[in-house]
Amino acid sequence: MRLLxxxxxxxxxxxxxCLSMGVFxxxxxDPNLRxxxxxxxxxxxxxxxxxxxxxxxxxxxxxxxxxxxWLGVLPKQPGTDPxxxxxxxxxxxxxxxDTAVRAGVLQGDFGCSTKFKTPVGERLFxxxxxxxxxxxxxxxxxxxxxxLIGVLSGMREGSRTDRGLSTLAIGSTATPEYVSGVxxxxxxxxxxxxxxxxxATATSKGITFENFALxxxxxxxxxxxxxxxxxRASMAEVMTSQYIRTARLKGxxxxxxxxxxALRNALIAPFTVIMLxxxxxxxxxxxxxxxxxxxxxxxxxxxxxxxxxxxxxxxCSLVSVAVVLLTQLIxxxxxxxxxxxxxxx
Amino acid sequence: MxxxxxKDGRPLPKxxxxxxxxxxxxxxxxxxxxxxxxxxxxxxxxxxxxxxxxLGLAAPAPALAREGVRGGTLLVSMRILDPKDPRTFDWGEMxxxxxxxxxxxxxxxxxxxxxxxxLESWEVSDDATEYVLNLRQGVTWNNGDPFTADDVIFNxxxxxxxxxxxxxxxxxxxxxxxxxxxxxxxxIVERVDDLTVRLSLPTPDITLIANMxxxxxxxxxxxFADNPNVAESSIGTGPFExxxxxxxxxxxxxxxxxxxxxxxEAYLDGIDFIDYGTDPSAEIAAFESEEIHVNYESVSExxxxxxxxxxxxxxxxxxxxxxxxxxxxxxxxxxxxVRRALQMAVDNAxxxxxxxxxxxxxxxxxxxxxxxPEYAELPRRERDIEGAKKLMQEAGAMDTELELISVDDAWxxxxxxxxxxxxREAGFDVKRTVLPGSTYWNDWNKYxxxxxxxxxxxxxxxxxxxxxxTGEAWNETGFSDPEFDAKLAEALSTPDVGARTxxxxxxxxxxxxxxxxxxxxxxxxxCHMAPVVQxxxxxxxxxxxxxxxxxxxx
Numbered sequence: 099m100r101l102l103x104x105x106x107x108x109x110x111x112x113x114x115x116c117l118s119m120g121v122f123x124x125x126x127x128d129p130n131l132r133x134x135x136x137x138x139x140x141x142x143x144x145x146x147x148x149x150x151x152x153x154x155x156x157x158x159x160x161x162x163x164x165x166x167x168w169l170g171v172l173p174k175q176p177g178t179d180p181x182x183x184x185x186x187x188x189x190x191x192x193x194x195x196d197t198a199v200r201a202g203v204l205q206g207d208f209g210c211s212t213k214f215k216t217p218v219g220e221r222l223f224x225x226x227x228x229x230x231x232x233x234x235x236x237x238x239x240x241x242x243x244x245x246l247i248g249v250l251s252g253m254r255e256g257s258r259t260d261r262g263l264s265t266l267a268i269g270s271t272a273t274p275e276y277v278s279g280v281x282x283x284x285x286x287x288x289x290x291x292x293x294x295x296x297x298a299t300a301t302s303k304g305i306t307f308e309n310f311a312l313x314x315x316x317x318x319x320x321x322x323x324x325x326x327x328x329x330r331a332s333m334a335e336v337m338t339s340q341y342i343r344t345a346r347l348k349g350x351x352x353x354x355x356x357x358x359x360a361l362r363n364a365l366i367a368p369f370t371v372i373m374l375x376x377x378x379x380x381x382x383x384x385x386x387x388x389x390x391x392x393x394x395x396x397x398x399x400x401x402x403x404x405x406x407x408x409x410x411x412x413x414c415s416l417v418s419v420a421v422v423l424l425t426q427l428i429x430x431x432x433x434x435x436x437x438x439x440x441x442x443x
Numbered sequence: 444m445x446x447x448x449x450k451d452g453r454p455l456p457k458x459x460x461x462x463x464x465x466x467x468x469x470x471x472x473x474x475x476x477x478x479x480x481x482x483x484x485x486x487x488x489x490x491x492x493x494x495x496x497x498l499g500l501a502a503p504a505p506a507l508a509r510e511g512v513r514g515g516t517l518l519v520s521m522r523i524l525d526p527k528d529p530r531t532f533d534w535g536e537m538x539x540x541x542x543x544x545x546x547x548x549x550x551x552x553x554x555x556x557x558x559x560x561x562l563e564s565w566e567v568s569d570d571a572t573e574y575v576l577n578l579r580q581g582v583t584w585n586n587g588d589p590f591t592a593d594d595v596i597f598n599x600x601x602x603x604x605x606x607x608x609x610x611x612x613x614x615x616x617x618x619x620x621x622x623x624x625x626x627x628x629x630x631i632v633e634r635v636d637d638l639t640v641r642l643s644l645p646t647p648d649i650t651l652i653a654n655m656x657x658x659x660x661x662x663x664x665x666x667f668a669d670n671p672n673v674a675e676s677s678i679g680t681g682p683f684e685x686x687x688x689x690x691x692x693x694x695x696x697x698x699x700x701x702x703x704x705x706x707x708e709a710y711l712d713g714i715d716f717i718d719y720g721t722d723p724s725a726e727i728a729a730f731e732s733e734e735i736h737v738n739y740e741s742v743s744e745x746x747x748x749x750x751x752x753x754x755x756x757x758x759x760x761x762x763x764x765x766x767x768x769x770x771x772x773x774x775x776x777x778x779x780x781v782r783r784a785l786q787m788a789v790d791n792a793x794x795x796x797x798x799x800x801x802x803x804x805x806x807x808x809x810x811x812x813x814x815x816p817e818y819a820e821l822p823r824r825e826r827d828i829e830g831a832k833k834l835m836q837e838a839g840a841m842d843t844e845l846e847l848i849s850v851d852d853a854w855x856x857x858x859x860x861x862x863x864x865x866x867r868e869a870g871f872d873v874k875r876t877v878l879p880g881s882t883y884w885n886d887w888n889k890y891x892x893x894x895x896x897x898x899x900x901x902x903x904x905x906x907x908x909x910x911x912x913t914g915e916a917w918n919e920t921g922f923s924d925p926e927f928d929a930k931l932a933e934a935l936s937t938p939d940v941g942a943r944t945x946x947x948x949x950x951x952x953x954x955x956x957x958x959x960x961x962x963x964x965x966x967x968x969x970c971h972m973a974p975v976v977q978x979x980x981x982x983x984x985x986x987x988x989x990x991x992x993x994x995x996x997x
Contacts, residue, residue, distance in 0.1 A: 132885045140533045140609035144916055147608050190672065214690045215525060287731055295728025298717060302693070309732070391725050393692060401691060404881050 103427075110423040114416055121415045122165050125408045131157055134406040138212060155188055168209060168412060170202025192217035203416070209409025213401055218413050221398060226417065228301060229387070229394030232313060233379050240318040240325065241372055247322070248329020248368065253356050255334040264330065271323030275385045279316040283389075286312060297392040313390045317382060321375055325368055332367040336360045366436045373429035377422040455497075461941075463497035494556075511710040511978065515994035519987070520726050521739040523718040526674035526688045529661040530602055531609035535898075535985040536739065537673075538658030540688065540716055543696045543989060544585070544679035545663060548576065548595070551656035551901050553759060553982045555814060561590065561662055561680060563638075571649045571938045574642040575635070584664050585701040586678045592640045596632055597665050599642075603627035614909070614916065615654035618644050647936030650908070653901040658986065682709040682990045693717045710993035730754060730973070736994070737972035737979060739987070743800060743853045746969050754971040760804065761968050761983035762812035762899035762906075765855050767847070767862050767961040772921040773891035775845075780838040782958030785845075787824075788831035788869035789862055794963035798858030804965045808958075809951040810910070812965050815903030816940050819948035821955065828869045835871065846874045848893040850883040854966070859894045862961060888919035895919060899983055903947065904934050911954060920959040927953045 124130070134157075135148040143151075152158055156175055166172030176196045177188040187194040192210040194201070201207040208218035247267060251260040270278070287295030294309040336342065337360055345355050384396030395414070402410040434440050522536045529545065532538050549565070550558045559565070561582060566575040582590035602612035605625040613620060619642070621628035633641040642651070654660065664678040674688035682704040683696035697713035717735060719725040723745045729735045730752055741749050741756070750756055769776035769785070776782060792805050804813070811818050835841050845866070849859035856877055863873045887895065900906055909915060912931060913923040930950050937943040954960075970981040979992040 129882065129885055133881055136884055140531060140611065143609060151608060190670070216690070283728060287728060291731075294732035294734075296719075296725060296732050296734055298719070298729060298734050299732070302717075388720060388722070389725070391719050391729070406881075 099431075102431075106423070106427045106430075110419065110427075113423060114419045117415050117419050118412050119165065121412055122168070122408075123161070125406055125411055126157075126161065126164075130406045134212060134408070137405050166202075168202050168409070170200050170204030170207070173198040173200050174202070191215045208413040211402075211407050211410045213405040213407040213410065218409050221410070222395075222413055222417070225393060225395050225398045228392065229380070229383055229396065231305065232310075232317075232383060232387075232392065232394060233376070235310065235314045236317045236321070236379065237372075237375070239314055240321050240375075243318070244322040244325035245329055245365070245368065247326040249333055249356070249361065249364070251326070252330040252333025252364065253337055253352075253360070255330075255337070260330070264327070267323035267326040267330075269323070270319045271327070273320070275316050275320050275382060276389065278319060279312070279386060279389045282312055282316055295390070297390040301393055313386050313392055316389075317379065317386050320382070321378070325371055325375070328371045329364065329368045333360065333364040336364040339363075366433065369436060370429050370433055373425050373432070376425040377418070380418060380421055460497070467498055509977075511991070511993035512996055513708075513710050513993070514712055514996060515710075517711050517714045517737065517976070517989065517992065517994060518735045519714060519716045519737050519739070520719045520729055520735040521716050521987075522721070523688070523690055523692060523694050523716060525690060526672055527609075528667075528671040529663060529673060530607075530612045530659050532659045532661075533609070533611065535658055538661065539739070539985070539987045540685075540694045540696070541661055541673050542658070542681065542986065543683040543714060544677055544681040544685050544699075545661040545673070546679065546681045547657075547660050548655045548662060549652055550988075551653070551984060551986075553980055555901070555983070557652055557656065557901070561595075565652065567649075567652070567938065569938065571647040571651075571936060572644045574644070574651060576640045576642070578638040578640070579705060580638060582680050582705045583702045584678050584680055585684055585699055586664070587702060588664070588678075590680055591637050592634050594662065594665060595640050596634060598662050599632060599640075600627045601663075601668070602660065612654075612659050615657065615660070616651070618646050618648040618651075647938075649935060649938050650902055650905050653905060656901065658984075680705070682706060683714065686713070691718055704990075706990060709990050711989060714989055727752070730971070733973070735973075736976050738970055740981075740985065741969040741971050743857070746800075746802070746971075749971040752971075753974070755974055755976070757970050757972065757979070757981040759968045759981045759983045760814065761966060762814055762903075763897065763966045763968060763983070764806060764810070764812075764899075764962055764964065765798075765858050765894055765896050765966070766810070767859060767894045767963070768892075768920045769959055770889070770891050770919065770921045771923075771959060775838065775840040775843050776891060778838045778840070779958060780834045781840050783956070784831040784834035784838070784840075784869075784958075785866065785871075786955075786958045786961055787827045787834070788871065789865045789961050789963065790826035791961075791963040793865065794858055794861045794961075797861035799854050799964060799966055802969070803967045806962050806964050807951075807955065808960055808962045809955040810897070810906055810960065810962055811903040811947060811951055812899070815901075817903045817934070817943045817947045819944045819951055821948070821951055824955075826865075831869050835869075841870065842872060844872045844874055845892055846876055848876045848878060848883075848890045850894075851877045851879050852896075855894050855896055858963065862894075862963070888917065893919075898985070904931065904943075907931055907950065907954070908935065911959075922954075922957060922959045924953060924957065 131152055132148055135151045136143060139147055139151050154177055156164070156177065159175070163172060167174045174194070175198050176185040176194065185196045187196045189210045194210065208222065211218050211221055214221050247263050251263040254260055283295040286293040293311045295312065297309050297313050300309045342355060342360055345359055380395065383394060384400055386392070387394050387396040388400060395417070398410065399414050401407070402414060521539060523540070524534050524537050526537070529541055546560050548561045550560045552558050559579070561579055563577045563579040565577060567573070576595065578590065578592060578595065584590060599616070599619070602616050603620045603626055604610055605613040605620050619627055619631050628645070631643055633643065635641050662680065664676070666678065667676045670676045674685065677685035682699055684699050684701065686695045686697050688694040694716040695713060698709050698711065719729055723742055726735070726738050727745070727748055730749065746756070769782055771777050786808055795801055795803055795805055806812070807821060809821070847859055847863050849856050860875060863875050866873045887893070897906060897910070908931060909917050911918060911920065911922050911927065913928055927950060930946055934943050934946045934950060937946060968981055968983060968985070972979060975995045977993050977995055979989065982988065
């Protein structure tokens with residue numbers, strides 16, 4: 099077990115390094131650097147001004163040196179004031195040093211966000227917290243409902259309940275969030291007026307049912323169908339197994355059979371799928387956050403990519419890798435505990 | 444009471460009085476319309492009452508139905524961008540948060556006149572080389588310092604620093620800059636006394652006052668240079684004080700508590716600006732959930748939707764426009780026949796109807812609007828498909844693929860699509876490319892054939908100087924005509940509206956005939972507000988003035 103954990107963590111670190119290097123090479127393509135410089139100087143700046151900003155802020159240094167500086171193995175070079183020739187901090191809005199010092203990821207410094215004009219950590223962690231809250235409520239709503247739907251349809255395969263619930267599940271999975279989100283907003287916010295079409299007050303004033311229900315609903319309903327179908331398939335398979343037949347023949351009531359014997363085995367497969375929903379949520383949350391103006395991780399990712407905010411993008415990719423691999427690890431370990439047939443040496 | 448004087452008692456220039464006499468005598472048939480006269484008279488220092496008085500009229504009083512009520516926080520939906528140095532501001536949104544606590548010397552009002560803000564009055568010599576700026580008395584910064592001529596000189600020096608990256612004020616104050624040093628030239632600025640500054644320009648420049656009204660020209664405190672970030676160095680003279688500025692999220696100001704604003708007291712307790720991103724549909728949900736009271740701008744199809752929510756619409760006729768422009772350094776657009784053919788194949792009224800839902804006025808492809816004081820009317824030109832085809836065939840470019848690039852935004856894209864459709868009707872081979880904002884702006888002034896949005900300026904000559912003079916930074920068409928440059932220089936030193944209009948006729952004709960732009964219409968700007976908002980309206984240059992705004996308390 100311990101060996102497995104160590105191996106997995108090692109793979110996670112290796113994946114982080116590879117992915118961040120890949121992202122770093124992409125964000126340093128010339129058109130992206132030009133885009134960054136334009137957003138920092140002036141919409142209609144001349145080529146000479148764009149280039150001088152890039153040179154002055156160290157963006158034309160060698161690739162590996164800059165990657166090393168971001169990582170924290172090499173020191174970060176400060177800028178130079180063109181008038182006086184003294185060293186000055188590169189970006190004033192986050193406390194960069196004015197001497198060459200190691201201040202990278204390994205030292206806990208994620209860098210400066212050029213889009214939001216603040217250290218990356220100051221935006222990243224509150225945004226992760228906000229998305230975490232959203233994910234928590236989505237999971238809370240989605241998982242029990244999906245399992246319930248799956249179990250109800252799977253326990254009597256082919257019945258009318260099954261057909262009806264399956265259609266609902268397939269319908270909800272086939273509708274992407276940008277369609278269902280708009281539909282729900284129109285129905286519940288515009289026509290009925292029960293809920294708020296915008297979650298902006300969720301970040302400023304606090305989460306209430308009115309301002310949070312629509313984003314949670316949009317995401318939960320989309321994921322629900324998929325998990326429900328997996329649960330149904332798993333449930334249906336378990337219901338046809340021998341021991342269930344034996345229990346029924348021995349005279350146990352249908353309810354007791356389902357709850358006490360079938361469920362425990364049927365829920366093994368859905369557990370893996372539910373753990374896989376976490377990384378999916380991290381990307382799926384982008385559309386919902388933009389649509390409902392909820393400034394979490396997805397919103398941060400879109401803004402960083404759109405403005406070529408290098409440090410923020412790299413930090414977001416590290417977070418993504420961490421979330422994906424951690425949930426996979428939990429999923430694998432959990433699966434082993436749930437299913438005695440798989441035991442790791 | 445005599446009306447023929449400026450606010451300090453000196454008489455107004457003769458050409459202004461002559462225009463007034465002509466207008467009074469005419470009855471609408473004069474060469475100078477009332478609107479042009481008001482703008483010109485106010486540039487030369489007439490007060491609003493005086494200017495109207497010269498026409499034999501009383502100044503219109505604002506229709507205030509009720510007294511303002513103190514209290515409440517206004518919620519505004521607007522993008523929150525970088526709090527940098529005001530002279531490097533490149534988006535109106537940055538100016539709108541900053542202008543709540545910083546002020547300009549002169550303001551361009553929604554009635555197209557110039558209103559003194561930090562100045563009490565100003566005088567311009569008849570040849571537009573001498574400016575005397577009389578500062579307003581009793582103005583204090585919100586850290587207690589008095590506002591004096593030294594502050595104005597400090598700001599003018601900063602505006603004239605040509606080599607600072609992104610300093611767009613340097614182009615506006617070009618006549619004051621020493622070509623060699625790139626800074627304010629010697630001998631131009633004279634501190635007459637604590638409240639008076641004299642500017643002696645080496646060459647005439649009638650646009651100086653108009654340039655002082657633009658959003659990068661907000662006046663900052665002398666300590667600003669230590670930390671040129673307006674969110675951190677927020678000492679200002681305005682009616683509000685900055686509380687916080689979070690890029691991409693929100694910004695808020697509160698009623699000024701340190702010292703009195705010269706104009707009294709604002710009604711609002713504070714203003715919260717909230718960033719709802721670039722998609723206007725987020726504002727619909729926000730208005731419905733009562734999260735905002737007013738927005739920055741309502742665009743295209745959203746205007747009808749917001750109307751249907753029961754919000755109050757505010758409209759402003761402006762000289763903001765879009766130009767579908769060719770770059771003459773790229774073939775086949777270097778051939779004037781090709782450019783003229785493109786112009787002739789397009790009917791501007793149709794483009795207005797399709798590209799902007801008819802919300803605006805038809806324009807004439809020369810970038811000077813009827814609301815500009817010096818607008819000269821040219822003979823109407825009709826769409827002529829046959830003529831266009833003939834010209835293209837003569838140029839041998841009938842089969843050349845013309846790629847029209849535009850940014851992916853609602854009205855510019857629709858306008859470009861409509862232009863492309865009309866060109867295809869004439870048989871030209873047009874390919875449309877739409878780029879997202881993040882890539883488009885990388886090369887915006889290099890594309891051979893693309894469309895650009897242009898904001899308005901108070902005087903017609905200003906955009907011409909920015910966009911069509913040889914070698915200008917924003918000359919995206921590559922247009923270079925020595926005769927045009929010479930006439931423009933002449934216009935820029937002619938303060939008399941009538942005389943300038945005559946020169947403008949030639950300038951407009953040259954630009955129109957060159958065919959470098961299809962400039963189909965002037966955009967009207969809109970915004971919406973909840974019924975509780977009183978005394979606010981949308982501004983032709985997107986400025987948001989809240990010092991008189993109040994919220995109706997239930």
